[in-house]
Amino acid sequence: MKKISLFLMLSALELNGQIILNQSDFASAGDSVILSTSNATSIDFTTTGSSQVWDFSSLTPSSEYVENFTSIGFSPVQLTFGIFAPSSYQASYFIPDNSIPIDVLNGILPVNLSDVRSYQKSSSSAINKIGFSVKVNGIDVAFKSDSIEKRYQFPMVYQQNFETNGYTFIDLNPAADFKIKQYRYVTSTIDGFGQLILPNGSCEVxxxxxxxxxxxxxxxxxxxxxxxxxxxVIQTFEYEWLAMDNLDAMLKIITNNSNGQNQIQSIEFQNNSNVLSLANNGYNESIILYPNPSHDILKLRSDDKLNQLLIIDNNGKIVLESAEDLNDKAINVESLSKGIYTLRVIGNEKIHFTRWIKE
Known part of the structure; x- marks a missing residue:
């Protein structure tokens, strides 16, 4: 009876125009997205509710970067977050993390800290933050969270609420006699649904x-x-606009409470459908683009024959063309300027587009 009631509830939400998000709408290991940042300071991020139209079409990118959802593979953190760890600590992937102020710590510690990573576990019911790793003098050191913070809960629907907390103990001994206890208390609410308008288009969120x-x-x-x-004590607010099949938030705004004012700290958004996956553009065969970003060589790999490649700059100009079997062929891109390009790939009588970054 409970399963039938849940099914009827979700069906009613879909009929009312509300999308429902599940694990499959979010990233898995190996995915990447290109995110634009903006320096806007006077936009309305508080208005919300049912059937909203959030118009952020005026956002102007100030920079762009790639966020990679990386498999832990055979890294040194296997014992903490790999297949030998308890089930709840077996990470699906890791992403870069900036919650530990390593620039400040490197000014006072006798060791060098770098590459802070957050480890996430994705399941059909939730995506959880399960711990961190940091390089100490170039060596990965992992710290699992004793209390696991829940990032997303599935199925995700309008007016969903949940509370969670995360506790992580970071001890740099014996490299340095320095310890951090991180406590986070998080309340999450799906407080709106409707249409999000970004500079490149719109989607339901x-x-x-x-x-x-x-x-x-x-x-x-x-x-x-x-x-x-x-x-x-630091109070932070995170606002995310989430769409189906887009791997990560389409728009994310982080603010903090400073002297009673909610001040914008960062704005990130997916610009021009930047998901780095040709499969998401309707291609029914696996195509791999690598490395991405890259400097001098670019390769495509597929089970199908790839007949033509066009590389197009942001002005719509074709800057490189190759018309031969492209499978595993090294394409020389050294002469191209740094930036973000659109790749048009023709294979199996279909045309597909994706984004590529030249370093």
Missing amino acids: LRLKRTILEKDSVYQTFFGSGAWFGLP
Whole structure:
């Protein structure tokens, strides 16, 4: 009876124009998206509710970067997040993370920290943050979260609410006598649905709002005797507009509460359907584009014969053309300027488009 009731509820939501998001709408290991950032400071990110139209068509990109959802493969963190870890800590992929201020820490620690990564576990019911890793003098060190923070809950529907918390203990000993206790208390609400308009077009979305209270403590022995001290509590708000089959948020705005004002910290959005997957454009055979980004050589691989490639710049000009069997052939792109290009691939009597970054 419970399953029947859930089915009827979801069917009613679809009839009312509300999309429903599941695990398959989000990234898995090996996926990548190109994200644009914006320096806008005076946009309306608070208006929400049912049947909304969020018009962000005036957003202007200030920079772009690739977010990779990377498999842990045979990395040194296998024991913590790989197949030998408990089921709840077996990561699906990792992504870069900026929640640990390594630039500040590198100014006071006797070691060098780099490449902070957040490990995520994706399942049919949720996507969870299960821990971190950081390179200490070039060596990966992993820290699992004792309390696991839930990022998304499935199925995702309008007016869904859930609370979660994350606790992670980071100990850099013996490399450095420095420890961090990170506490995060998160309330997530799907507070709106409707149409999102971006510079490149529009799509139907759900709007997710997270309210995050972070209370961290630090132990150090570099200034006076060793002692724990608490950092100021930080309140952060994350707003995400999420669409079907787009791997990541179409638009994400992060703000914090500063002197009673909700100030924008960052704006990121997917620009011009930047998902780096030819399969998502209707192609029924597997096509792999690699490396992406790349500097001098680009390759395509497919079970099908690929007959033609056009590389098109942002002005719509064809800057490189190849008309031969392209499978595993090294295409020299060294002469092209740095930037983002559109690739037009013809194979199996179909035409497909994707994006590529020249470094």
